[in-house]
Amino acid sequence: xxxxxxxxxxxxxxxxxxxxxxxxxxxxxxxxxxxxxxxxxxxxxxxxxxxxxxxxxxxxxxxxxxxxxxxxxxxxxxxxxxxxxxxxxxxxxxxxxxxxxxxxxxxxxxxxxxxxxxxxxxxxxxxxxxxxxxxxxxxxxxxxxxxxxxxxxxxxxxxxxxxxxxxxxxxxxxxxxxxxxxxxxxxxxxxxxxxxxxxxxxxxxxxxxxxxxxxxxxxxxxxxxxxxxxxxxxxxxxxxxxxxxxxxxxxxxxxxxxxxxxxxxxxxxxxxxxxxxxxxxxxxxxxxxxxxxxxxxxxxxxxxxxxxxxxxxxxxxxxxxxxxxxxxxxxxxxxxxxxxxxxxxxxxxxxxxxxxxxxxxxxxxxxxxxxxxxxxxxxxxxxxxxxxxxxxxxxxxxxxxxxxxxxxxxxxxxxxxxxxxxxxxxxxxxxxxxxxxxxxxxxxxxxxxxxxxxxxxxxxxxxxxxxxxxxxxxxxxxxxxxxxxxxxxxxxxxxxxxxxxxxxxxxxxxxxxxxxxxxxxxxxxxxxxxxxxxxxxxxxxxxxxxxxxxxxxxxxxxxxxxxxxxxxxxxxxxxxxxxxxxxxxxxxxxxxxxxxxxxxxxxxxxxxxxxxxxxxxxxxxxxxxxxxxxxxxxxxxxxxxxxxxxxxxxxxxxxxxxxxxxxxxxxxxxxx
Amino acid sequence: xxxxxxxxxxxxxxxxxxxxxxxxxxxxxxxxxxxxxxxxxxxxxxxxxxxxxxxxxxxxxxxxxxxxxxxxxxxxxxxxxxxxxxxxxxxxxxxxxxxxxxxxxxxxxxxxxxxxxxxxxxxxxxxxxxxxxxxxxxxxxxxxxxxxxxxxxxxxxxxxxxxxxxxxxxxxxxxxxxxxxxxxxxxxxxxxxxxxxxxxxxxxxxxxxxxxxxxxxxx
Numbered sequence: 001x002x003x004x005x006x007x008x009x010x011x012x013x014x015x016x017x018x019x020x021x022x023x024x025x026x027x028x029x030x031x032x033x034x035x036x037x038x039x040x041x042x043x044x045x046x047x048x049x050x051x052x053x054x055x056x057x058x059x060x061x062x063x064x065x066x067x068x069x070x071x072x073x074x075x076x077x078x079x080x081x082x083x084x085x086x087x088x089x090x091x092x093x094x095x096x097x098x099x100x101x102x103x104x105x106x107x108x109x110x111x112x113x114x115x116x117x118x119x120x121x122x123x124x125x126x127x128x129x130x131x132x133x134x135x136x137x138x139x140x141x142x143x144x145x146x147x148x149x150x151x152x153x154x155x156x157x158x159x160x161x162x163x164x165x166x167x168x169x170x171x172x173x174x175x176x177x178x179x180x181x182x183x184x185x186x187x188x189x190x191x192x193x194x195x196x197x198x199x200x201x202x203x204x205x206x207x208x209x210x211x212x213x214x215x216x217x218x219x220x221x222x223x224x225x226x227x228x229x230x231x232x233x234x235x236x237x238x239x240x241x242x243x244x245x246x247x248x249x250x251x252x253x254x255x256x257x258x259x260x261x262x263x264x265x266x267x268x269x270x271x272x273x274x275x276x277x278x279x280x281x282x283x284x285x286x287x288x289x290x291x292x293x294x295x296x297x298x299x300x301x302x303x304x305x306x307x308x309x310x311x312x313x314x315x316x317x318x319x320x321x322x323x324x325x326x327x328x329x330x331x332x333x334x335x336x337x338x339x340x341x342x343x344x345x346x347x348x349x350x351x352x353x354x355x356x357x358x359x360x361x362x363x364x365x366x367x368x369x370x371x372x373x374x375x376x377x378x379x380x381x382x383x384x385x386x387x388x389x390x391x392x393x394x395x396x397x398x399x400x401x402x403x404x405x406x407x408x409x410x411x412x413x414x415x416x417x418x419x420x421x422x423x424x425x426x427x428x429x430x431x432x433x434x435x436x437x438x439x440x441x442x443x444x445x446x447x448x449x450x451x452x453x454x455x456x457x458x459x460x461x462x463x464x465x466x467x468x469x470x471x472x473x474x475x476x477x478x479x480x481x482x483x484x485x486x487x488x489x490x491x492x493x494x495x496x497x498x499x500x501x502x503x504x505x506x507x508x509x510x511x512x513x514x515x516x517x518x519x520x521x522x523x524x525x526x527x528x529x530x531x532x533x534x535x536x537x538x539x540x541x542x543x544x545x546x547x548x549x550x551x552x553x554x555x556x557x558x559x560x561x562x563x564x565x566x567x568x569x570x571x572x573x574x575x576x577x578x579x580x581x582x583x584x585x586x587x588x589x590x591x592x593x594x595x596x597x598x599x600x601x602x603x604x605x606x607x608x609x610x611x612x613x614x615x616x617x618x619x620x621x622x623x624x625x626x627x628x629x630x631x632x633x634x635x636x637x638x639x640x641x642x643x644x645x646x647x648x649x650x651x652x653x654x655x656x657x658x659x660x661x662x663x664x665x666x667x668x669x670x671x672x
Numbered sequence: 673x674x675x676x677x678x679x680x681x682x683x684x685x686x687x688x689x690x691x692x693x694x695x696x697x698x699x700x701x702x703x704x705x706x707x708x709x710x711x712x713x714x715x716x717x718x719x720x721x722x723x724x725x726x727x728x729x730x731x732x733x734x735x736x737x738x739x740x741x742x743x744x745x746x747x748x749x750x751x752x753x754x755x756x757x758x759x760x761x762x763x764x765x766x767x768x769x770x771x772x773x774x775x776x777x778x779x780x781x782x783x784x785x786x787x788x789x790x791x792x793x794x795x796x797x798x799x800x801x802x803x804x805x806x807x808x809x810x811x812x813x814x815x816x817x818x819x820x821x822x823x824x825x826x827x828x829x830x831x832x833x834x835x836x837x838x839x840x841x842x843x844x845x846x847x848x849x850x851x852x853x854x855x856x857x858x859x860x861x862x863x864x865x866x867x868x869x870x871x872x873x874x875x876x877x878x879x880x881x882x883x884x885x886x887x888x889x890x891x
Contacts, residue, residue, distance in 0.1 A: 651826070652767060655818035662814065663780075666787035666807075 004051045004058040011044035015118040022114030031101040034114045038094030045087025052080025053499045069134035077502040079128035085350045089252040090121040093244040096478035108242035113153045120146035133183045133193040144172045150245040164236035171233040179220030225257025228287040232625045238306035243361020250309045251350040266507040274328045281321025285436045287314025292440045296447040299578045301370040312349040329422040333525030340513035341410035348403040352395035355482035359389035366468035372578035377460030381468045386456045388479045393448035401536035403490035417526045450581045459572040595620045679798035686802040689715040693809045697773045713743030768819040784808035803843045810836030823871045
């Protein structure tokens with residue numbers, strides 16, 4: 001019994017207590033107690049992860065917990081890295097839920113919602129600890145089911161919740177089936193279902209079988225991660241779930257898709273072939289570009305954040321893919337840097353996306369809407385929230401001194417410094433990767449400027465936004481905590497260097513990506529280095545100096561009426577809305593997005609030269625969804641309708657089906 | 673009783689068990705079907721008694737007596753009551769005619785024997801060798817239920833399936849625990865009771881109960 005098992009036991013026990021508190025406590029105390037317990041559970045989870053990352057060895061076999069297979073758990077630095085992320089997000093979500101759910105007995109404060117959140121986080125904590133195929137699948141499915149229940153929390157309040165839940169249920173189950181097939185095949189091919197045994201026997205699997213297993217599992221993991229084109233559930237589920245659940249899903253759950261790819265590809269299958277990782281990188285590149293392009297034109301605040309999740313998962317997968325390719329092409333040192341970029345970005349994204357989803361939840365709670373076109377003016381009434389969301393947006397836009405900048409810089413370094421003569425594949429893929437990262441960074445800035453600029457600044461464009469009130473202290477505390485983590489990761493990212501080295505070592509790339517040194521981030525194998533602290537200090541000093549100098553030396557500020565074309569006073573309706581801000585970019589990406597615009601011009605009755613009114617409607621449908629999923633859904637529905645003829649209501653037919661099935665099974669058994 | 677005679681008796685009982693199932697397919701008169709079912713119940717009880725004697729188990733003997741009471745006395749009595757309420761319940765036009773049914777029964781029995789080979793190979797004792805008989809009766813019961821029109825034939829098909837399952841349980845494992853058998857038996861008696869009530873209600877509502885004409889059952 002070591003420290004790790006005590007910490008894990010504490011985490012799971014407090015989660016269970018939080019679940020009980022959610023179930024039995026009266027409304028008055030429910031969210032407070034459950035939230036605090038959930039926060040403690042998350043904190044203990046961080047401790048488990050931290051211990052595992054420092055290399056503490058731990059394993060547990062519980063053969064009696066499950067019939068036939070038993071449960072087997074083990075901790076290594078890789079699982080530790082993800083446990084720290086999940087635990088930290090859980091802790092923040094617990095604190096946030098206290099204020100967010102409030103003292104209501106429906107929606108996020110309902111008995112079901114408060115009781116299921118701890119189960120969800122506990123399942124997420126156990127996924128990276130699973131050390132056998134059945135254990136992994138069990139917790140994976142538990143995580144999917146509990147998150148599905150949480151997505152449905154507000155099904156009585158909004159009509160869109162139900163379709164979102166159905167999309168999520170269908171896609172997560174389809175993904176589960178492919179992972180199930182893949183891992184069962186892996187277990188059959190190696191003759192054991194324990195990860196240790198698979199690791200040893202993996203070399204003997206034929207390359208074709210190994211590749212197919214990897215692709216099958218990649219499908220499932222990528223759909224959990226929300227990578228394009230397996231993403232349609234993500235903008236729906238993230239938007240319709242309560243905001244602390246959105247944060248848990250976006251910051252923690254989708255990361256487990258990445259964990260699955262890393263665990264299977266690098267650890268269990270021992271690194272695989274180059275084309276596997278090319279496929280991962282291609283998937284990542286597609287997600288990154290498509291995700292950010294959809295985010296920049298989104299007008300729903302949470303939908304924007306959800307597509308940004310797709311984008312960031314894309315960048316992470318891009319890093320993972322290039323790490324795999326580089327490690328297979330004799331450049332393990334550069335591969336280690338790419339992997340460090342991917343891992344660091346998982347942590348960075350978890351930090352700022354938690355913050356931003358919390359912010360979106362505060363906005364929704366205060367105004368009752370997520371439509372950026374109807375917001376605006378929140379900076380006056382929700383000062384702290386606006387400042388925190390702006391900090392999160394800075395990080396998400398990958399601008400210095402945000403933490404997103406560090407990991408994207410690392411990724412670019414890896415892509416730029418690979419040896420050009422390492423083969424055609426890399427020589428073509430690396431420049432494309434650089435272009436993808438550059439494009440997403442650029443469009444990302446526009447997306448987040450739009451989010452903060454049209455959502456929080458200027459004047460309110462609706463009564464709801466004009467009457468917004470600041471969130472309760474618990475929500476602000478949770479957001480401040482997330483912002484503080486982002487700040488630490490932005491200013492002293494080198495604190496993660498020893499942990500990253502151990503994680504990458506456990507992924508069988510035995511290279512240290514970053515040299516030690518607290519203030520200066522030096523890459524091993526590459527001559528570049530960066531000093532995030534000095535960048536941050538420099539930027540802040542320069543901005544302050546500019547502001548002070550402008551005050552002191554500049555001309556006095558002159559107040560005057562803004563030019564209104566002589567058409568009466570300016571109203572809030574004339575501001576840049578989210579739609580109008582994104583319009584130029586929408587034109588640029590017209591071929592990708594294919595927006596559907598509809599202009600209705602009504603002429604005056606007296607003269608057709610006088611226009612009475614113009615109506616403009618625009619929709620930007622998800623093109624991948626329309627092209628791939630609509631036909632698929634239509635085909636399935638057709639099949640379902642056709643299958644109805646199999647059930648005509650005649651009892652003899654049903655009995656004959658049973659008999660036929662029985663006979664087929666028996667014949668199959670007899671022939672074998 | 674020597675082991676030789678015991679296994680001979682077991683084979684006779686199993687033969688009778690299968691033969692009655694085939695007889696059910698052959699006869700159409702409902703009273704004859706009920707008689708055949710009674711005989712089958714007796715054969716099943718005999719199998720159970722012989723096995724209980726082989727294992728020298730008092731629990732198994734109790735189960736055997738209980739099964740005999742249920743399958744050879746209670747259920748036939750309930751069926752006769754249904755029959756008295758519906759005197760014209762003769763199977764007039766089965767979906768598959770009698771000679772084809774008998775051929776199908778032969779085929780199903782062959783299938784049962786070939787499919788049960790791995791089971792027999794596990795423990796080549798006399799009782800295990802007779803296991804396919806139970807599987808054959810299950811298949812024949814299913815076949816009967818799927819191809820006959822009258823409600824009472826369906827009940828009898830269900831009872832054949834249950835008898836088959838019970839026989840497999842006895843022959844392959846030497847009998848299930850008392851509590852399980854008790855549960856199954858009560859369940860079966862209840863099912864027959866429900867079907868009996870349902871059949872008589874169907875009769876009062878629709879006249880002669882020809883299930884093929886009831887097509888409104890789908891969703």
